[in-house]
Amino acid sequence: MMNHQQQYEQYHYDERDMYLEDNTPEIVKQMIQNPPKYNQKISIEDFNLVKVIGKGSYAKVVLVKKKEDGKVYAIKILKKSYIEQKKQVEHIKTERNILVDADHPFIIKLHYSFQNERKLFFVLDYCQGGELFNLLCRKRRFSEQDTKFYCTQIVLALEYLHQKDIIYRDLKPENVLIDRQGYLKITDFGLSKRNIKDQKNQSICGTPEYLAPEVLAKVGHGKPVDWWTLGCLMYEFLTGFPPFYTEDRKSLFELIKNNPYPELPKEIVISQQCKDIITKLLEKDPNQRLGHLGAQEVKQHPFFMDVNWQAIIRKEVKAPFIPKVKNEEDTSNIDPEFTQMDISSLQNGGTLTEPSNINYHGFSYQKPL
Helix, strand or coil, X not given: CCXXXXXXXXXXXXXXXXXHHCCCHHHHHHHHHCCCCCCCCCCHHHEEEEEEXXXXXXXXXXXXXXXXCCCEEEEEEEEHHHHHHCCCHHHHHHHHHHHHHCCCCCECCEEEEEECCCEEEEEECCCXXXXXXXXXXXXXXXXXXXHHHHHHHHHHHHHHHHHCCCECCCCCHHHEEXXXXXXXXXXXXXXXXXXXXXXXXXXXXXXHHHCCHHHHHCCCECCHHHHHHHHHHHHHHHHCCCCCCCCCHHHHHHHHHHCCCCCCCCCCCCCHHHHHHHHHHCCCCCCCCCCCCCHHHHHCCXXXXXXXXXXXXXXXXXXXXXXXXXXXXXXXXXXXXXXXXXXXXXXXXXXXXXXXXXXXXXXXXXXXX
């Protein structure tokens, strides 16, 4: 049995080892010079499970309450056997490392990560407004002004990530959450890529409707892919559907690679500046796309001319939608498809599977006090 100091040292060196794998010596140096304050090892037993609030390809997200202080969080729970079977281990490690390092008002915050024999756990902010996707479904489409409000936060989050040489690669309404103030937080970094600098990635990853032409062409891609998906998102905010959509995957990819985005329906009236920014974000050539010179290029577009960026980042602008909630555990803005799911299997530990043999050394994290 390790004593308190040994636990701390093991924790500290585990985190260092994981960062070394990602070739980030400057972060390692900071951690060695400024080690986080450490309380004690944390586990799922430290939380009361309240409700399921989300479900993805590899994970369930559960609303929980910490027994010690009553604080409410969202825990993302992943089965090791499943992510190993789907060859997602490196993606999960990347997500963990990005979240540990991220500190931005419009990016979800990681409070703890830990594991047991069969599962991995991310303890995150609980955003009571639910997914932006659900709000869009309820409203059918956003006004130009509301579209601008939401896009400012996404632009600032992407700017922050790109400054850290991270490409997000999975921007879509389902991956954007609404907090209690009506502001956004980007979540789910499983497909993100770290330390890209000027290198070009050739893997095809992302949600089909939002894939950039250069991703499909396998010619290598970088930060401009995120500006393409911002263009897709803007179009979807205004119309209620993505610019390129068909159920046939092959036809969809041909549309993305070769066709201009469809004109907005006549009943949707938008400014010339709005039309222009969508056109420039949905430029097929990544070297000509708005944003290829950096986020400042996007922020300086006439569409954003009246935006006070500092007021946005300080959350001083009133949000168009502020979720009505009774208390911190309120789930009225979460899709009932999730909240009605049975939670008993999670409370009882779930179906037994073989313990993992893969090394998740250094996965555990506790946010410094």
